[in-house]
Amino acid sequence: MSSGIHHITAITRKIQANVDFYVGFLGLRLVKRTAGFEDADQLHLVYGDASGAPGTLITFLAWEDGSQGRVGLGQAAEIALSIRPEAIGFWLTRALSHNIQMSGPAQEFGEPVLRLKDPDGIIIKLVGEAELEVQDPWPARDIPAGDAIQRIRGATIFSEKPAETADFITRHFGFRPVAEAGGVRRLASDVADVLDIRDAGGFWTAAPGTGTIDHVALRAADQAAVERTAAALAAEAEGDVNMHDRTYFYSLYVREPGGALIEYATDGPGMTVDEPQETLGSKLFVPAHFRADPEEVRVRLPQFSLPGEERMTERDLPFIHRVHRPENADGTALVLLHGTGGNETSLLPFGARVAPNAMLVSLRGRSTDEGYPRFFRRLTMTSFDQKEIVTEAEALAAFIEEANAAYGLDPAKTAFLGYSNGANMLGAALQLHPGLIRNAVLLRAMNVLEGAPKVDLAGTNVLMVTGQSDPYGAYAAEIEKRLAGAGASVENRLLPSGHDIGLADVELARQFMEKVVR
Numbered sequence: 001m002s003s004g005i006h007h008i009t010a011i012t013r014k015i016q017a018n019v020d021f022y023v024g025f026l027g028l029r030l031v032k033r034t035a036g037f038e039d040a041d042q043l044h045l046v047y048g049d050a051s052g053a054p055g056t057l058i059t060f061l062a063w064e065d066g067s068q069g070r071v072g073l074g075q076a077a078e079i080a081l082s083i084r085p086e087a088i089g090f091w092l093t094r095a096l097s098h099n100i101q102m103s104g105p106a107q108e109f110g111e112p113v114l115r116l117k118d119p120d121g122i123i124i125k126l127v128g129e130a131e132l133e134v135q136d137p138w139p140a141r142d143i144p145a146g147d148a149i150q151r152i153r154g155a156t157i158f159s160e161k162p163a164e165t166a167d168f169i170t171r172h173f174g175f176r177p178v179a180e181a182g183g184v185r186r187l188a189s190d191v192a193d194v195l196d197i198r199d200a201g202g203f204w205t206a207a208p209g210t211g212t213i214d215h216v217a218l219r220a221a222d223q224a225a226v227e228r229t230a231a232a233l234a235a236e237a238e239g240d241v242n243m244h245d246r247t248y249f250y251s252l253y254v255r256e257p258g259g260a261l262i263e264y265a266t267d268g269p270g271m272t273v274d275e276p277q278e279t280l281g282s283k284l285f286v287p288a289h290f291r292a293d294p295e296e297v298r299v300r301l302p303q304f305s306l307p308g309e310e311r312m313t314e315r316d317l318p319f320i321h322r323v324h325r326p327e328n329a330d331g332t333a334l335v336l337l338h339g340t341g342g343n344e345t346s347l348l349p350f351g352a353r354v355a356p357n358a359m360l361v362s363l364r365g366r367s368t369d370e371g372y373p374r375f376f377r378r379l380t381m382t383s384f385d386q387k388e389i390v391t392e393a394e395a396l397a398a399f400i401e402e403a404n405a406a407y408g409l410d411p412a413k414t415a416f417l418g419y420s421n422g423a424n425m426l427g428a429a430l431q432l433h434p435g436l437i438r439n440a441v442l443l444r445a446m447n448v449l450e451g452a453p454k455v456d457l458a459g460t461n462v463l464m465v466t467g468q469s470d471p472y473g474a475y476a477a478e479i480e481k482r483l484a485g486a487g488a489s490v491e492n493r494l495l496p497s498g499h500d501i502g503l504a505d506v507e508l509a510r511q512f513m514e515k516v517v518r
Helices: 015-025 085-097 162-173 223-235 294-300 348-354 386-407 421-432 473-485 503-516
Strands: 005-012 029-035 043-048 057-062 075-083 102-108 111-117 123-128 151-159 176-181 184-188 194-199 213-220 242-245 249-255 261-269 321-324 333-337 359-363 367-369 372-374 414-419 439-443 461-467 489-495
Touching: 005 015, 005 075, 005 151, 005 261, 015 029, 015 043, 015 057, 075 085, 075 194, 075 213, 085 102, 085 111, 085 123, 123 151, 151 162, 151 213, 162 176, 162 184, 162 194, 162 223, 162 261, 213 223, 213 249, 223 242, 223 249, 223 261, 294 348, 321 348, 321 386, 333 348, 333 386, 333 421, 348 359, 348 414, 348 503, 359 386, 386 421, 414 421, 414 503, 421 439, 421 473, 439 503, 461 473, 461 503, 473 489, 489 503
Parallel strands: 005 057, 075 123, 151 194, 213 261, 333 359, 333 414, 414 439, 439 461, 461 489
Antiparallel strands: 005 213, 029 043, 043 057, 075 151, 102 111, 111 123, 176 184, 184 194, 242 249, 249 261, 321 359, 367 372
């Protein structure tokens, strides 16, 4: 193993568009899908060549609906990929036909370069590298092997201390200065990977977020090399150094003098340590330290489809939401509304246990109370913002009607399940928009609507589950009385529990679904 680039990690906002660009347009292989090592609810995708070799890997952390970052000082700003010089024309035509934003070709350090922008705005440079041998590209159906992307060529780092940045990387990571032009110092490795250090003095500081590159990982021979470098960095007081076992490699993290995050990662054990090369990218890996059920993690992560696979695009509807469609979908659906402090992923594992073959549609409340998402604000422990309840119930009704059309939901085969604040929202919506919700599970619910509209809820099925020691349990009788008085079929089950929900709630909700949703 020689020095070079191991992988580059960036942040994406919309995972399906990201997959479509890197697999569908660029022709890379999805070689790994994992839960994040720091956060199991964060999807992390790895793209590369056919074998997932170090030096070809581009990885993305998914921050769905996350804030846009800002490219600036102390950050890598461009990803360069190697192609044969003769392939520039192919990619120019391909970018035009796919409506990809681009500029060039232009000459940089004597090589033709075509700049593209991915869906998040990250700049991808296709560099025509002389005497490049065709290695192990993933066989994309519409990209000839001779035109395919071969590997990572390099990255551009913005620094207000370019000399110090270049010296740091040269001393510790096996790169050497090879050229300088136009305010850029070029460093090269033994395998001709390059790092371009751009003098960006006076530019604004980078801000983390979607559409930015998180870090560049450089290649280490083995764990011993990583540990030697860590010791050298500590001896020279080069800043905080963190070392981690990332299953597929062992690495350290450190910031170079200009502020950019650098990782130093071993080639081994590699991407095939937990699945064979033939099926790379098909299995979800969940780091062992979470001690989590992979299926529960899977249902919380955003879904996506590879090119050619059946897909369902999440629509722009009144509520931020997450859709999970199981492999053995049976045509039923379960719409989930979280409690205070939850979000659109909180109830997904619960919903998957209740109805494993149902499409799950999980909403995030649009209100905020003491920093937590809710479906409407609380004024005191037992009084609520009545105007907001009405307007958010209207928004929920609009969401339901649009979701029925967008996702093909059959109202007769759809149930709604809410917990705490989400259950209270459903109880209000049942009264304010009769007939819209036919089947509802209200977990730890109370009545929050002060007015008592006269409605007809005949044909509506409701399961209430109340905790015997729930401090709000005494308020459940009012919503039961209202719904039953309006003609709904209401069953209120009392459990020996508090406000929390658990397996007993799952079982009652499952039985309800089997009885009323067919």
